[in-house]
Amino acid sequence: TQLLEQSPQFLSIQEGENLTVYCNSSSVFSSLQWYRQEPGEGPVLLVTVVTGGEVKKLKRLTFQFGDARKDSSLHITAAQPGDTGLYLCAVEVGSGNTGKLIFGQGTTLQVKP
Amino acid sequence: NAGVTQTPKFRVLKTGQSMTLLCAQDMNHEYMYWYRQDPGMGLRLIHYSVGEGTTAKGEVPDGYNVSRLKKQNFLLGLESAAPSQTSVYFCASKPSSTDTQYFGPGTRLTVL
Numbered sequence: 001t002q003l004l005e006q007s008p009q010f011l012s013i014q015e016g017e018n019l020t021v022y023c024n025s026s027s028v029f030s031s032l033q034w035y036r037q038e039p040g041e042g043p044v045l046l047v048t049v050v051t052g053g054e055v056k057k058l059k060r061l062t063f064q065f066g067d068a069r070k071d072s073s074l075h076i077t078a079a080q081p082g083d084t085g086l087y088l089c090a091v092e093v094g095s096g097n098t099g100k101l102i103f104g105q106g107t108t109l110q111v112k113p
Numbered sequence: 114n115a116g117v118t119q120t121p122k123f124r125v126l127k128t129g130q131s132m133t134l135l136c137a138q139d140m141n142h143e144y145m146y147w148y149r150q151d152p153g154m155g156l157r158l159i160h161y162s163v164g165e166g167t168t169a170k171g172e173v174p175d176g177y178n179v180s181r182l183k184k185q186n187f188l189l190g191l192e193s194a195a196p197s198q199t200s201v202y203f204c205a206s207k208p209s210s211t212d213t214q215y216f217g218p219g220t221r222l223t224v225l
Contacts, residue, residue, distance in 0.1 A: 045213050
């Protein structure tokens with residue numbers, strides 16, 4: 001059983017379309033991270049959300065943390081081919097500030113020109 | 114400033130062979146991590162270290178050992194490789210003061 005469930009697993013859209021990907025759990029978290037991974041590279045942190053209901057924007061990307069801190073969404077406006085990649089959500093687990101992360105299975109996004 | 118580097122980039126092993134993957138970081142980070150990434154499963158934590166000389170088990174530690182003899186290096190060992198260990202391995206590091214992990218480019222390992 002995955003602690004974090006991401007949906008959809010795959011998304012193929014045309015340039016200029018909008019999209020939303022989701023990261024859901026039945027557990028409550030103190031914070032949640034979103035990463036993007038391009039083919040052949042390691043993941044890169046996009047944002048950390050820490051407050052229930054929080055909305056953060058990064059250019060055309062909008063991240064929201066659910067009010068109950070159990071889920072999060074990533075919305076991309078006017079997607080571009082450069083947005084193509086694997087989007088991963090992750091949460092820190094355990095005690096003691098160890099930085100141990102559990103990742104969702106990821107959403108693979110393909111943006112066609 | 115190279116960030117996090119991983120050696121080698123690719124490797125093919127036969128079942129039962131051993132090997133060591135090297136991760137090096139030049140950012141003076143205290144914490145280091147080894148993950149594996151398999152299709153449809155995201156990244157899973159194998160082992161981690163919160164400082165030189167310390168290591169701890171992650172989510173999927175069986176079949177792997179690690180060592181952190183120097184702060185800047187974190188080694189992942191496979192004593193007797195199995196086909197189930199075919200994967201892409203990522204190393205990451207972070208300072209103790211933030212939650213941002215910096216990942217290396219990965220090592221693609223195939224066990225035949």
